[in-house]
Amino acid sequence: MPKIFINNNEIEFKEGMTVLQACELAGVEIPRFCYHERLSIAGNCRMCLVEMEKSAKPIASCAMPAAEGMKIKTNTKMVEKARKGVMEFLLVNHPLDCPVCDQGGECDLQDQSLYYGFDGSRFKENKRVVKDKYMGPLIKTQMTRCIHCTRCIRFATEVAGVSELGAIGRGEDMEITTYLEKSMTSELSGNVIDLCPVGALTSKPYAFEARPWELKKTESIDVMDAVGSNIRIDSYGWEVKRILPRLNNSINEEWISDKTRYACDGLLKQRLDKVYIRKENQLVEANWDDAINLISSKIKSTSSDKIAAHVGGLSSVETINSFKKFLEEINVKNYEFREKDFYVNSDQKMNYIFNSSIQGIEKADFLLLVGANPRHEATILNARIRKNYLKNKLPIFSIGDPGDLTYPYKIVGNKTEDIQKILDGKSEINNLLKKSKNPLVIIGESALELKSGKYIFEGFKEFLYKNRFINEEWNSFNILIQNAATVGALDLNFFNKPNGSGNFFDKLNNHNFDLLYLVGSDELNFQKNNEFIIYQGSHGDRMAQIADVILPSPAYTEQNGFFINLEGRLQKAFKATNPIGNAKEDWKIFNLIVDKIKNKNLFINYKTLIEDSLSKIKENKNIDTLPELQTKKINLTSGNFYSEEVSIRPIDYYFSNPVARASKTMSDCRLEKIRNLENRKTG
Amino acid sequence: MSLKKIHDNQPDKFEFTKANLELADKILKKYPSNQKKSAIMPLLYLVQNQNENWIPLAAMKYIGKFLSMPYINVYEIATFYSMYNLAPVGKYFVQVCTTSPCALRGANKLVDICKEKISNNQNELSQNKLCSWTEVECLGACINAPMMQVNEDYYEDLDETNTKKILNSFLEDKPLKPGSYRNRNNSAPEKNQILTNGHKNA
Numbered sequence: 001m002p003k004i005f006i007n008n009n010e011i012e013f014k015e016g017m018t019v020l021q022a023c024e025l026a027g028v029e030i031p032r033f034c035y036h037e038r039l040s041i042a043g044n045c046r047m048c049l050v051e052m053e054k055s056a057k058p059i060a061s062c063a064m065p066a067a068e069g070m071k072i073k074t075n076t077k078m079v080e081k082a083r084k085g086v087m088e089f090l091l092v093n094h095p096l097d098c099p100v101c102d103q104g105g106e107c108d109l110q111d112q113s114l115y116y117g118f119d120g121s122r123f124k125e126n127k128r129v130v131k132d133k134y135m136g137p138l139i140k141t142q143m144t145r146c147i148h149c150t151r152c153i154r155f156a157t158e159v160a161g162v163s164e165l166g167a168i169g170r171g172e173d174m175e176i177t178t179y180l181e182k183s184m185t186s187e188l189s190g191n192v193i194d195l196c197p198v199g200a201l202t203s204k205p206y207a208f209e210a211r212p213w214e215l216k217k218t219e220s221i222d223v224m225d226a227v228g229s230n231i232r233i234d235s236y237g238w239e240v241k242r243i244l245p246r247l248n249n250s251i252n253e254e255w256i257s258d259k260t261r262y263a264c265d266g267l268l269k270q271r272l273d274k275v276y277i278r279k280e281n282q283l284v285e286a287n288w289d290d291a292i293n294l295i296s297s298k299i300k301s302t303s304s305d306k307i308a309a310h311v312g313g314l315s316s317v318e319t320i321n322s323f324k325k326f327l328e329e330i331n332v333k334n335y336e337f338r339e340k341d342f343y344v345n346s347d348q349k350m351n352y353i354f355n356s357s358i359q360g361i362e363k364a365d366f367l368l369l370v371g372a373n374p375r376h377e378a379t380i381l382n383a384r385i386r387k388n389y390l391k392n393k394l395p396i397f398s399i400g401d402p403g404d405l406t407y408p409y410k411i412v413g414n415k416t417e418d419i420q421k422i423l424d425g426k427s428e429i430n431n432l433l434k435k436s437k438n439p440l441v442i443i444g445e446s447a448l449e450l451k452s453g454k455y456i457f458e459g460f461k462e463f464l465y466k467n468r469f470i471n472e473e474w475n476s477f478n479i480l481i482q483n484a485a486t487v488g489a490l491d492l493n494f495f496n497k498p499n500g501s502g503n504f505f506d507k508l509n510n511h512n513f514d515l516l517y518l519v520g521s522d523e524l525n526f527q528k529n530n531e532f533i534i535y536q537g538s539h540g541d542r543m544a545q546i547a548d549v550i551l552p553s554p555a556y557t558e559q560n561g562f563f564i565n566l567e568g569r570l571q572k573a574f575k576a577t578n579p580i581g582n583a584k585e586d587w588k589i590f591n592l593i594v595d596k597i598k599n600k601n602l603f604i605n606y607k608t609l610i611e612d613s614l615s616k617i618k619e620n621k622n623i624d625t626l627p628e629l630q631t632k633k634i635n636l637t638s639g640n641f642y643s644e645e646v647s648i649r650p651i652d653y654y655f656s657n658p659v660a661r662a663s664k665t666m667s668d669c670r671l672e673k674i675r676n677l678e679n680r681k682t683g
Numbered sequence: 684m685s686l687k688k689i690h691d692n693q694p695d696k697f698e699f700t701k702a703n704l705e706l707a708d709k710i711l712k713k714y715p716s717n718q719k720k721s722a723i724m725p726l727l728y729l730v731q732n733q734n735e736n737w738i739p740l741a742a743m744k745y746i747g748k749f750l751s752m753p754y755i756n757v758y759e760i761a762t763f764y765s766m767y768n769l770a771p772v773g774k775y776f777v778q779v780c781t782t783s784p785c786a787l788r789g790a791n792k793l794v795d796i797c798k799e800k801i802s803n804n805q806n807e808l809s810q811n812k813l814c815s816w817t818e819v820e821c822l823g824a825c826i827n828a829p830m831m832q833v834n835e836d837y838y839e840d841l842d843e844t845n846t847k848k849i850l851n852s853f854l855e856d857k858p859l860k861p862g863s864y865r866n867r868n869n870s871a872p873e874k875n876q877i878l879t880n881g882h883k884n885a
Contacts, residue, residue, distance in 0.1 A: 163753030164755055
């Protein structure tokens, strides 16, 4: 490995590193504004100047490739003077409004001016003023504060894949804007707020809400989709003020989707904080004892095959496990976690997870999407695909038309016949697939919802296995799951297995059930007839409206819980705030009901619940690890082929779960999106 | 120079004329097919020639589609370069050079005359809508300073009287001839003087 001298210390570095990266290896911190590890190099802020031997001028370390034998100095008078000069120029036009700026306390410019700033200004002229730009309902702009680092532009074009931000004008008049001040049409747009080193782009919903040092920070896991992005929940008292990403290279890098970031204001609205019982067609406030009495008497008086249960997509492993245990206790067999009937095979863990892993996407050299729209179903995963596309020109094919995915792809067809062709080895893409080393096949829920769901699923599995694309090093068979609870529910077999799929949904819609117990489940397509509905959840959403008994339980930020993401990675979400009102944790509610009916406890305490839940998870039980690749003992079956169209079920992205539907920010985003679509149609 | 503002009254549509479309295709051929956007600058200039010396938003969209590049990138380029006009200019578009050599030779007086004759502010049409003026940086004719460019032509070696005369001619739509106003042949010495001053090798 080549060597470089940094402040006279010899350091080995990897070929292709920049001087700045080599300095970081040596433990020397270089101040910077424009440089960012995950974006291309711009080299325009000049804050990272260092001294290089044999160079008369200081060099911008972020843009200079490190070379063998280079002698770099970062602590000389010259470097300090140079950086102070740069800082003085940056501050020439930067307003002195830190006391009213939302970035205060977490501002790079503020921090660095502590070390390189002058206390007085030598600039007597007027400061530049820039008109604020509209960038949509998420991003608040204060463009006078902008120091033109262009991080936001690079993020939008590179990572988000929407070339909508740009710098117009030049020199002192340069301004960052979206084209004609339209809002950004990306699901990742919120990340430019984190990237902005100053207060030019700040969060609109969080404007003037709190200072960063007053907030309690809880490291947790996101449940808006099945990716399981790592987040930090910032709360003040019982309110969740904002959600920020947490670095995790194997999942979300340092990005999170807008839904993850901004749906948190839905945690303050539409909340169920009291027990309600329906009396004379009206929901009346009640207490826990009455509700538990009513529920237990209803359960006792209804035959157990007339009782059905459904668990929602935001539920943790503990909730699902305690729910299932409770249902077994009262002998109920009709339980389900799916919102729509799609084919699942829970024999082996590899049948319902993203086997190649999110990080593995970067290694792929061929990608086939089957009835999947990763942009809306798993935004962060889509950013990885784009990353690979930018780096390696990944060839991407799709069956079904998912719309704009931020990278180009080729539609092979939108009929199940096109799938059959691939499986028979007769399609045009088979050659390319055969030549690839690490192909990816991503099957979406939309494909599994078809009648041929089983055929598609088992067919691809067999095809990939026989072509040795499921081997010791690589498993190319991927299912794109949409809900945070899905993998956990499948691990615990929370669905009608012996009767196969279809049964639960048919019975539900034929009104064969007399009692429905819903836990956080609002997505079911169902019209109420004469059923007695118990709704247990955090938000007064679709199902709470038709419920007969409402039991308040905490939202995902208000209780500890395990979640298994779409790769099969077990992660723990932590409680950030206390549950509001009279809400009780899910497992405690089940305990109460079982206690009433059978006079016994399901779980003595939370610890036994965790132990029991973890013992039931399939395969990997260690936090934050991937399941091992399965190669031996792969069971193959086949399904019936039907000629169908593979259409991708559109997702109402900003309204996909009860928390998001309660959020004002999300509904603003949704309206903005609809407006943008209409504008695009007209011109 | 301040940031160029988009004009309020924008035409709804823009399309190349047949002749310009042919020209555009010729320009496109100079670049590899996967680097089409390299043709952005000549094409914007073509738009400006076709559309009375300014570029409307519709044309930027048109060019964006023409070269399959994001609108914002077209917009960035159009606002970056000073030779693209984003608002209507006069039939006679006067650009007065005010960089050091011209300034030393009295370019500021030219500016004052423009203010008096054409309009108080830069990039503002004269009352009869025939003329507009702007200050520009060096136009590379320092040897004939002070000078101004009107559309494609250079008016050089100016002073107050002949500037007034020239501007009047534009306002009356009877333009005077371009070139040196001290009867120089291009940038050759005045009265065909030989500048050797006794030096052999000069």
